[in-house]
Amino acid sequence: MVFSLDEELSNVTLHDDDVNYNNGIPVTKLGSKNEDLPSFEFNDNLMTMDEHLNTQTSPEEKRTRRRSSVLAKFPVLSPVHTRRVSISNNSPNVVSHLTSSFRNTPSDIAVQKENINTGSIIGEAIDMRPTTVRTIQDFKPIRVLGKGAYGKVILVKDKYSTKLYAMKQLKKAEILINDNDKKNTDKENDNIEVTDELTMRRDLDKRIERTFAERTILSQLEHPNIVKLFYSFHDQSKLYLILQYIPGGELFYHLKEHGTLEEDTVAFYAAEVSCALKFLHDNGIVYRDLKPENCLLNQRGHLVLTDFGLSKKGTTDPTNDSTSSDSDLEKDDIYTLHSIIGTPEYAAPEILQGLAYNKNCDWYSLGCLLYDMLVGKPPYTGNNHKVILNKIQKDKQGPRIPYYLSEGMKDMLNWLLKKDKTKRWDVDRYWREEPIVKQKGANNNNNKKKKAGKQRVTKFQSHFIFRKINWKEMETGYLQKTTLGPIVPIITDWELAENFDTEFTSMSFEENHMDDGIPIAENKNHSLTTPDIFKGFSFKASGSYLERHF
Numbered sequence: 001m002v003f004s005l006d007e008e009l010s011n012v013t014l015h016d017d018d019v020n021y022n023n024g025i026p027v028t029k030l031g032s033k034n035e036d037l038p039s040f041e042f043n044d045n046l047m048t049m050d051e052h053l054n055t056q057t058s059p060e061e062k063r064t065r066r067r068s069s070v071l072a073k074f075p076v077l078s079p080v081h082t083r084r085v086s087i088s089n090n091s092p093n094v095v096s097h098l099t100s101s102f103r104n105t106p107s108d109i110a111v112q113k114e115n116i117n118t119g120s121i122i123g124e125a126i127d128m129r130p131t132t133v134r135t136i137q138d139f140k141p142i143r144v145l146g147k148g149a150y151g152k153v154i155l156v157k158d159k160y161s162t163k164l165y166a167m168k169q170l171k172k173a174e175i176l177i178n179d180n181d182k183k184n185t186d187k188e189n190d191n192i193e194v195t196d197e198l199t200m201r202r203d204l205d206k207r208i209e210r211t212f213a214e215r216t217i218l219s220q221l222e223h224p225n226i227v228k229l230f231y232s233f234h235d236q237s238k239l240y241l242i243l244q245y246i247p248g249g250e251l252f253y254h255l256k257e258h259g260t261l262e263e264d265t266v267a268f269y270a271a272e273v274s275c276a277l278k279f280l281h282d283n284g285i286v287y288r289d290l291k292p293e294n295c296l297l298n299q300r301g302h303l304v305l306t307d308f309g310l311s312k313k314g315t316t317d318p319t320n321d322s323t324s325s326d327s328d329l330e331k332d333d334i335y336t337l338h339s340i341i342g343t344p345e346y347a348a349p350e351i352l353q354g355l356a357y358n359k360n361c362d363w364y365s366l367g368c369l370l371y372d373m374l375v376g377k378p379p380y381t382g383n384n385h386k387v388i389l390n391k392i393q394k395d396k397q398g399p400r401i402p403y404y405l406s407e408g409m410k411d412m413l414n415w416l417l418k419k420d421k422t423k424r425w426d427v428d429r430y431w432r433e434e435p436i437v438k439q440k441g442a443n444n445n446n447n448k449k450k451k452a453g454k455q456r457v458t459k460f461q462s463h464f465i466f467r468k469i470n471w472k473e474m475e476t477g478y479l480q481k482t483t484l485g486p487i488v489p490i491i492t493d494w495e496l497a498e499n500f501d502t503e504f505t506s507m508s509f510e511e512n513h514m515d516d517g518i519p520i521a522e523n524k525n526h527s528l529t530t531p532d533i534f535k536g537f538s539f540k541a542s543g544s545y546l547e548r549h550f
């Protein structure tokens with residue numbers, strides 16, 4: 001990123017109370033006196049963004065990949081009670097201890113049941129016959145596309161059909177070993193601090209649940225802006241997700257190339273991401289990890305959301321709901337989550353604070369993504385989530401917005417980036433203009449809303465920045481099929497993965513895992529070293545689904 005708005009530009013304040021200047025760059029604050037529309041005008045005498053960019057270091061030097069932080073990586077979640085035990089690096093004690101504790105937890109059983117019971121793509125039946133399960137031997141690796149917390153994503157070719165797929169591998173050992181164990185093992189080999197048993201059990205339980213959630217959620221969804229899952233299977237050492245290959249690379253990669261994007265381009269991607277998020281929310285799913293690294297561009301330049309490892313299917317379980325006091329949110333359209341996960345720079349303040357949150361957190365992340373595309377970095381940056389949280393809390397009026405953005409963009413950012421989730425634009429509720437259906441008591445509610453005056457009631461799709469978007473065509477997927485997006489990736493040969501970082505494409509995909517390719521018999525009980533907790537992971541999309549997408 002080229003332009004440090006949250007720290008460097010906050011020092012000098014000139015004539016206008018609402019505009020801060022630094023190095024001659026005026027910036028406005030979100031949520032200043034006039035909450036509806038910040039009242040700043042473009043000043044021709046001031047340095048333009050382009051001029052400013054030219055004086056700064058190149059964006060490539062500044063942009064860094066933001067890894068999703070899972071539960072244990074957030075210090076605030078570090079367990080209070082810890083005990084010290086002596087184990088050595090790669091000690092089997094940890095795994096066997098964890099696996100033996102976990103093999104038969106109720107949530108495991110629930111997850112496995114879920115896999116058996118919920119195998120359906122919306123409106124479709126999935127062929128779950130074990131005989132149709134694919135294996136690693138069916139696929140020839142071509143090159144590495146990316147690397148995540150639990151393993152690599154590799155471009156592979158189906159040996160039988162020659163079709164290309166993105167194969168996401170998750171190492172079972174990485175999932176089974178506690179993050180604290182890993183961290184501590186790195187530091188000291190023989191005398192490490194591990195968390196108490198209960199916390200370890202809970203964390204492991206969550207990691208396994210999330211592993212299944214990605215496979216289960218993706219197997220149930222079909223949307224033009226969401227990556228498709230065709231197969232999943234596992235062997236002794238890894239879990240595999242065979243995904244649609246999205247050859248245009250990460251939005252992150254293109255942002256690195258471009259620095260910042262034009263407002264129309266940003267509005268287009270905002271609309272595509274919003275369609276995907278709204279679809280997820282309508283299906284009871286909170287995405288929780290929106291960032292440029294998880295937004296891929298397909299061959300036509302349309303945005304496709306990937307990485308559902310942190311997504312969560314909502315629950316209306318009242319015992320799980322601590323927002324009963326949250327009177328601004330209606331009961332029927334929320335589900336409450338508590339896990340502190342995501343990528344700190346894009347995570348909503350309520351997540352970073354460890355408070356209960358709901359699907360509205362995704363709209364805050366959308367605000368961060370828009371800000372990043374327009375400005376070159378997310379509104380708050382820092383080495384860890386504490387620094388980011390401090391900055392958010394210190395910044396009473398919200399993140400600074402550069403003056404040169406249009407009033408429409410400022411307005412959009414203003415409403416999405418509200419720290420207080422009850423004041424944030426409830427996009428799901430105000431998505432589009434619906435025909436008015438009068439219901440009993442509806443008037444009363446409306447009056448209450450007007451009096452409260454907190455909620456923005458303008459429809460999201462009617463916002464000025466989306467004036468060029470044909471929502472109907474976008475929501476039905478017609479646009480994605482017939483029109484090119486604003487950035488069309490250069491692809492001379494799909495196998496070259498030209499739009500992926502050479503940091504990854506030059507990586508070796510050979511790892512020499514002794515156990516790779518040794519299949520798991522789904523119905524067999526395994527020893528401690530081969531826990532049965534991943535039973536039920538295998539999946540194959542229905543024939544018609546496969547046909548439709550190839």
Ligand SMILES: Nc1ncnc2c1ncn2[C@@H]1O[C@H](COP(=O)(O)OP(=O)(O)OP(=O)(O)O)[C@@H](O)[C@H]1O
Nearest residue numbers: 068145146148149153166243244245246293306307
């Ligand atoms: N379907 C796909 N087509 C092309 N590339 C992909 C695909 N899925 C993932 N990738 C690449 O692999 C990278 C890592 O994938 P993904 O984010 O799913 O892994 P992860 O382990 O969940 O990562 P993280 O720990 O950062 O969240 C992506 O950022 C992207 O570059």
